[in-house]
Amino acid sequence: MLTAARAAFAERGFDGASIRAIATSAGVDPALVHHYFGSKDQLFLAAIEAPANPAEFLPEVLAGGRDELGGNVVRMLLRVWDGPMQPAALALVRSAVGNEWTAKLLREFLVSQVLRRVVATLDAPPAEREARGALVASQLIGLVVARYVLRVEPLASAAPEELVAAIGPTVQRYLTGEVELPGR
């Protein structure tokens, strides 16, 4: 089931993959997939061996309101990455950068499980939300790679709140500020 799910999510994306089609290709009943995994979100997280379930910690990020969103997103990212999930998260990023298939799965994870939920709180049309989410992704991915993979100083040894103060305003601008958005 998980092999069929990985193939479907990588080939058709999160939106294009259906539980029905995944069940068919795995030779099982769709009800069984629902029984084991509950939702497509859950199946997807299991298929990519996600080190964390964004649905669990995003409500806290969003609770601070629109104007705190930038800093809160950076704070939560660092809490996950500075915690016990770091090795698994690092393994996922390494694999995604080295392998086109995993890259597609990580992109789908970021877009469908993280960014879309963050930008859903914005009062903006879908194309604008997508562009703002992608800009946020560009800053967060770079923070992760610079701090945890390349270990560029002073980012690598900075305290989380220092990075929230420096980078939070960038994320806030991408989310709610005046930006000339690409693709529009």
Next chain:
Amino acid sequence: MLTAARAAFAERGFDGASIRAIATSAGVDPALVHHYFGSKDQLFLAAIEAPANPAEFLPEVLAGGRDELGGNVVRMLLRVWDGPMQPAALALVRSAVGNEWTAKLLREFLVSQVLRRVVATLDAPPAEREARGALVASQLIGLVVARYVLRVEPLASAAPEELVAAIGPTVQRYLTGEVELPGR
């Protein structure tokens, strides 16, 4: 010589590695290293098989002046990455993310050959220049990974000037704007 150079740059960093020590460990005369490579910069670029020599294109980036620096840095990054060097540059990034040794070399490349030259034009103390350079790195690395590796839309298919307009102001703020800098 290049093997000895790679080991020295990865272990001791660009600043800590000396041509004399590299020559000794390769069992050759330092004059020979100078003869073949000219400078430590050149030896380093050869050792990491750098797809481009930043010394060649950075003068153009810097010529626009301080207030244009953010947009010009993004524009040049995209020109290099959208050009014929993309496969080699992508291979270097993939290798750096997958391998700690190459990660150190890529970090030294970014810091010593790119960021230091960009922030050298700022009228600021060294620790501030280092912090501003690292923040710039976090945004540029993320742009590269989001656009070329994970192919997050609309970044992946945006025209370069759209990305200059959206992301240039972030880089400009990191370089010359009011930022609470980490590590100070």
